[in-house]
Amino acid sequence: MSTSSHSYPMRSGDDQHSYIHHSSYQKAGINGAEEKTRQFILEKLDLQLNSGLSTFRIADFGCSIGPNTFHVVQSIIDTVKVKHVKQNNETRLVPLEFQVFFNDQPNNDFNTLFRTLPPSSEREYFSAAAPGSFYGRVLPRNSIHIGHTSYTLHWLSKVPEHVCDKKSSAWNKNYIQCNYLIEEVIKAYKVQFIKDMDVFLDARAEELVPGGLMIVLGHCLPDGVPLYETWQGHVVDTIGDCLMDMAKSGILSEEKIELFSFPVYFPQFSELKGEIEKNGIFFIEMMESIGHPLEHMSITTDFITSMFRALLTTLIEKHFGDGVVDELFNRFAKKLSEHPFDFEMWKTQVVYYVVLKRK
Amino acid sequence: MSTSSHSYPMRSGDDQHSYIHHSSYQKAGINGAEEKTRQFILEKLDLQLNSGLSTFRIADFGCSIGPNTFHVVQSIIDTVKVKHVKQNNETRLVPLEFQVFFNDQPNNDFNTLFRTLPPSSEREYFSAAAPGSFYGRVLPRNSIHIGHTSYTLHWLSKVPEHVCDKKSSAWNKNYIQCNYLIEEVIKAYKVQFIKDMDVFLDARAEELVPGGLMIVLGHCLPDGVPLYETWQGHVVDTIGDCLMDMAKSGILSEEKIELFSFPVYFPQFSELKGEIEKNGIFFIEMMESIGHPLEHMSITTDFITSMFRALLTTLIEKHFGDGVVDELFNRFAKKLSEHPFDFEMWKTQVVYYVVLKRK
Numbered sequence: 001m002s003t004s005s006h007s008y009p010m011r012s013g014d015d016q017h018s019y020i021h022h023s024s025y026q027k028a029g030i031n032g033a034e035e036k037t038r039q040f041i042l043e044k045l046d047l048q049l050n051s052g053l054s055t056f057r058i059a060d061f062g063c064s065i066g067p068n069t070f071h072v073v074q075s076i077i078d079t080v081k082v083k084h085v086k087q088n089n090e091t092r093l094v095p096l097e098f099q100v101f102f103n104d105q106p107n108n109d110f111n112t113l114f115r116t117l118p119p120s121s122e123r124e125y126f127s128a129a130a131p132g133s134f135y136g137r138v139l140p141r142n143s144i145h146i147g148h149t150s151y152t153l154h155w156l157s158k159v160p161e162h163v164c165d166k167k168s169s170a171w172n173k174n175y176i177q178c179n180y181l182i183e184e185v186i187k188a189y190k191v192q193f194i195k196d197m198d199v200f201l202d203a204r205a206e207e208l209v210p211g212g213l214m215i216v217l218g219h220c221l222p223d224g225v226p227l228y229e230t231w232q233g234h235v236v237d238t239i240g241d242c243l244m245d246m247a248k249s250g251i252l253s254e255e256k257i258e259l260f261s262f263p264v265y266f267p268q269f270s271e272l273k274g275e276i277e278k279n280g281i282f283f284i285e286m287m288e289s290i291g292h293p294l295e296h297m298s299i300t301t302d303f304i305t306s307m308f309r310a311l312l313t314t315l316i317e318k319h320f321g322d323g324v325v326d327e328l329f330n331r332f333a334k335k336l337s338e339h340p341f342d343f344e345m346w347k348t349q350v351v352y353y354v355v356l357k358r359k
Numbered sequence: 360m361s362t363s364s365h366s367y368p369m370r371s372g373d374d375q376h377s378y379i380h381h382s383s384y385q386k387a388g389i390n391g392a393e394e395k396t397r398q399f400i401l402e403k404l405d406l407q408l409n410s411g412l413s414t415f416r417i418a419d420f421g422c423s424i425g426p427n428t429f430h431v432v433q434s435i436i437d438t439v440k441v442k443h444v445k446q447n448n449e450t451r452l453v454p455l456e457f458q459v460f461f462n463d464q465p466n467n468d469f470n471t472l473f474r475t476l477p478p479s480s481e482r483e484y485f486s487a488a489a490p491g492s493f494y495g496r497v498l499p500r501n502s503i504h505i506g507h508t509s510y511t512l513h514w515l516s517k518v519p520e521h522v523c524d525k526k527s528s529a530w531n532k533n534y535i536q537c538n539y540l541i542e543e544v545i546k547a548y549k550v551q552f553i554k555d556m557d558v559f560l561d562a563r564a565e566e567l568v569p570g571g572l573m574i575v576l577g578h579c580l581p582d583g584v585p586l587y588e589t590w591q592g593h594v595v596d597t598i599g600d601c602l603m604d605m606a607k608s609g610i611l612s613e614e615k616i617e618l619f620s621f622p623v624y625f626p627q628f629s630e631l632k633g634e635i636e637k638n639g640i641f642f643i644e645m646m647e648s649i650g651h652p653l654e655h656m657s658i659t660t661d662f663i664t665s666m667f668r669a670l671l672t673t674l675i676e677k678h679f680g681d682g683v684v685d686e687l688f689n690r691f692a693k694k695l696s697e698h699p700f701d702f703e704m705w706k707t708q709v710v711y712y713v714v715l716k717r718k
Contacts, residue, residue, distance in 0.1 A: 055499035097499045101487065106473040114465040114490045126498055128460065129488040131473045139485055140414035140456045 032290050033150075033217050033353045034075050040286065040355050041079045046211050047145055054094060056080055058125075059101040059144045059207070061134040062152030065112045073100045074118070076146055077125060098125035103138050106131040133157065135199045139207045147204055150217040153197070156263040160192040164259045174254065176240040177233070177262045180226040193265045197275045205281040205358055214282065214356040219349040221268045222289070231346035235308060236262070242331040251327065252320060260319050262312075266349060282356035289350040299343055301336040305329055391649050392509075392576050392712045393434050399645065399714055400438045405570050406504055413453060415439055417484075418460040418503045418566070420493040421511030424471045432459045433477070435505055436484060457484035462497050465490040492516065494558045498566045506563055509576035515622040516555050519547040523618045531620045533613065535599040536592070539585040552624045556634045564640040564717055573641065573715040578708040580627045581648070590705035594667060595621070601690040610686065611679060619678050621671075625708060641715035648709040658702055660695040664688055 047053065058076055063069035077098050084096050102113060110129045117127055132138040134149070135157040162168035163185060170184040178189040204214050219232070227233035240257075247254040267275070273287055309329045316325055406412065417435055422428035436457050443455050461472060469488045476486055491497040493508070494516040521527035522544060529543040537548040563573050578591070586592035599616075606613040626634070632646055668688045675684055 055502060099499045099502075106476065107470075109470065110473065110488065111466075111468060111470045114469065114488075117465065117490075120491065126496070127490060129469065129473075129490075131476075131486060131488075132479065137485070140458050143414060143458075 031071075032351065033215075034072075036286070036290070036353060037076065037215055037355075038079045040213075041076070041146075042083055044285065045080070045083060045146075045213060047209070048211075052094075053096065055097045055099055056146075057099045057101065057144050059103055059130065059139060059147045061103045061138075061147060061149040061204075062155070063102040063104050063108075063113070065109050066116050068150070069102060069113075070116075070118055072148055072150065073125070076148065080146075099128060100125045101128050101130040101139060101144070103130045103132065103134060105133060134203065135196055137203045137206060141206045142209050144207045145209055145212050147208055147212070147214040148217075149215075151219065153200065153216065153218050154264050154266050156189075156192050156265055157196050157199070158192070159261050159263045160188040163188050163261045166258065171258075172261045174240070174244060174257050175237075176243065176257070176260055177236045178227060178265055180228055189265045192263075193267060194275055197272075198279055201276065201279045201281055201356075204356075208358040210358055212358045213285075214358070216352075216354040216356065218352055219266055220272050220289070220352045221266050222347070222350050223268050223270050225268070225347050227266055229347045230349050231341060231343055232266075232349050234341070234346060235304060238335060239308065239312070239328070239332055242328055242335060245331060246324075246327065252324065256320060262315065269350065269352060272352060272354075276354070276356070281359060283359060284354065285357045286353070286355040288353055290353045291351075299341075301333060301340070304336065304341075305333045308332075390430075391710065392574075393431075395645070395649070395712060396435065396574055396714075397438045399572075400435070400505075401442055403644065404439070404442060404505075404572065406568070411453075412455065414456045414458055415505075416458045416460065416503050418462055418489065418498060418506045420462045420497075420506060420508040420563075421514070422461040422463050422467075422472070424468050425475050427509070428461060428472075429475075429477055431507055431509065432484070435507065439505075458487060459484045460487050460489040460498060460503070462489045462491065462493060464492060493562065494555055496562045496565060500565045501568050503566045504568055504571050506567055506571070506573040507576075508574070510578065512556070512559065512575065512577050513623050513625050515548075515551050515624055516558070517551070518620050518622045519551040522547050522620050525617065530617075533599070533603060533616050534596075535602065535616070535619055536595045536621045537586060537624060539587055548624045551622075552626060553634055556631075557638055560635065560638045560640055560715075567717040569717055571717045572644075573717070575711075575713040575715065577711055578625055579631050579648070579711045580625050581706070581709050582627050582629050584627070584706050586625055588706045589708050590700060590702055591625075591708050593700075593705060594663060597694060598667065598671070598687070598691055601687055601694060604690060605683075605686065611683065615679060621674065628709065628711060631711060631713075635713070635715070640718060642718060643713065644716045645712070645714040647712055649712045650710075658700075660692060660699070663695065663700075664692045667691075 056077075058073055060069045060073055077100075080098075081096065102110070104110075108131070110131070113129065114127075117123065130138045134152070160170070162170040163172045165171055168184075170182070170188040172179050172182070172185050175185075179185045208214060221227060221230065228237065243252060243257050243260075244254070246252045247257055269289055273284070276282065276284055276287075309325065313325050316328065415436075417432055419428045419432055436459075439457075440455065461469070463469075467490070469490070472488065473486075476482065489497045493511070519529070521529040522531045524530055527543075529541075529547040531538050531541070531544050534544075538544045567573060580586060580589065587596065602611060602616050602619075603613070605611045606616055628648055632643070635641065635643055635646075668684065672684050675687065
């Protein structure tokens with residue numbers, strides 16, 4: 001099974017810097033979508049749950065190491081069970097068994113995932129890990145009833161071509177994320193994003209049963225807003241500034257920074273919708289941007305530092321080597337405390353929530 | 360999903376002492392069984408492969424971390440593919456997809472398993488890990504076409520009751536494995552073995568599709584031969600002697616040894632057969648003891664030391680704490696080189712090979 005893609009998992013294990021302790025931002029967004037998913041399943045899931053189906057299979061694509069993924073799948077299972085009972089004469093009910101596939105890159109820390117699974121006495125599903133890039137098939141065809149992915153699709157399968165090529169007109173210079181001031185750079189990122197989206201949707205369509213649902217949650221830009229106008233974009237630009245400061249102090253070479261770009265792309269809302277429609281393999285049953293519960297909270301410097309550290313450590317270490325991350329995020333935290341962010345001043349990415357139905 | 364069982368995985372990772380490098384003995388036995396399995400699948404597997412089946416699911420129960428498990432599943436897949444083509448008109452053939460579930464305890468090192476999977480370009484199956492004790496359900500009902508397990512069923516789900524209870528007549532004293540000189544100890548081990556076998560067979564019967572095969576390979580005693588007459592039994596007795604030597608040197612307390620017994624039981628061939636028949640949930644399609652390819656090789660001290668170290672480290676560390684294993688196996692190797700084993704003098708366990716068919 002050939003699924004080729006670079007892999008930058010979230011920070012593994014459960015030490016103070018790991019993703020397991022710094023995924024509350026993602027969790028808040030997931031909770032916001034939970035009620036919508038419940039409603040949708042109850043009202044519209046059409047899987048002929050009464051026609052002899054004995055195993056209901058759920059997959060979370062790009063699940064990382066928890067705990068968000070456990071929460072999401074449990075909520076889906078609870079809802080499907082309610083629906084199953086409603087649709088059937090309770091006396092003749094064959095209990096549905098659930099199997100959950102936790103998918104992520106093969107170098108994701110599945111040992112930690114398994115170690116932190118809800119206790120088997122409370123868990124009403126058979127758990128399985130399905131390793132592999134979701135930019136490719138990871139499960140047999142027609143095997144999944146509900147797929148889910150949250151905060152994953154901004155990760156491209158690789159850094160777009162030419163973006164780190166100094167001889168190319170798409171060279172991103174010393175920017176470490178998509179530089180919206182260089183037309184060719186935007187184009188390169190966009191091309192990669194479109195290619196990846198198509199691969200993702202095609203693979204999921206094969207894996208889902210007809211009528212199966214794919215729930216996708218993530219960050220995008222509001223229409224007309226470039227990344228650098230959002231606080232999230234500004235945070236990464238500031239991390240880039242810290243890397244350049246380290247180069248000036250002789251800790252890193254500037255050349256190394258010029259050869260580095262995050263494989264991350266945030267589409268605008270309509271752009272994302274357009275790509276799903278162009279792909280055409282799924283019905284868009286619902287697509288909206290939803291408020292994020294943390295949107296109006298005061299977000300602290302510590303919170304920002306910890307979250308981005310957990311998200312970006314693997315990628316940064318892979319390129320710059322060990323021992324850079326501490327220094328980098330110390331500098332970043334210092335910069336943030338010296339020049340506090342006024343989040344009100346910045347635009348923000350929005351959370352999109354999409355329910356796709358396999359045609 | 361409640362599956363309760365103690366868990367003592369093989370030595371993890373891939374350092375010099377890990378199971379990954381010291382599983383050649385098991386591999387030799389597996390190779391010996393391979394041809395039999397191929398023949399059986401080709402001649403007798405009756406799964407109506409032509410009736411619209413699109414995914415063929417295989418599970419290896421107690422797979423450890425490889426590489427043996429990869430070899431076994433690939434061989435099964437190759438054979439099923441041949442059979443699938445034979446049974447179908449090639450022009451109308453819908454290619455079969457394969458999904459393989461690697462099962463072992465949740466604290467098995469699945470990260471290493473995934474890291475060492477055959478490269479995705481060569482692997483013709485979707486891989487998944489199914490964590491959990493195989494003394495209980497780990498997969499949905501009616502989902503597996505061929506199950507396999509090798510060298511696992513001598514591991515009991517726990518140390519038999521009372522064997523480590525100094526007040527019990529079934530107390531095993533300072534023996535660290537089933538002491539065949541104490542009737543009550545044998546009985547306690549036997550009771551646990553029967554209980555575990557029943558749970559194992561019942562769980563697999565639920566997971567397999569009707570007509571599905573369960574291939575079981577392992578070590579047992581020839582009828583009428585007690586463990587202590589075999590060289591394998593003698594090796595573990597010698598490890599026990601080394602522990603007692605360490606107690607005498609004040610490194611360990613004798614009390615601690617008295618509270619320790621391996622949760623391992625090797626049934627005699629007819630005893631095993633009898634238990635499967637009594638359980639009654641499977642047809643025994645084939646059951647024989649097969650020669651082990653290494654049987655007539657000269658087995659070196661190093662080989663024995665490395666193999667038993669990889670097998671027993673986790674269990675010993677769990678009871679006696681870190682830092683005991685090096686000393687113990689140094690002493691064991693020394694004892695073995697001072698008093699070399701004459702393997703010819705000892706009886707040996709035999710390898711049993713069983714093919715069960717779900718009724």
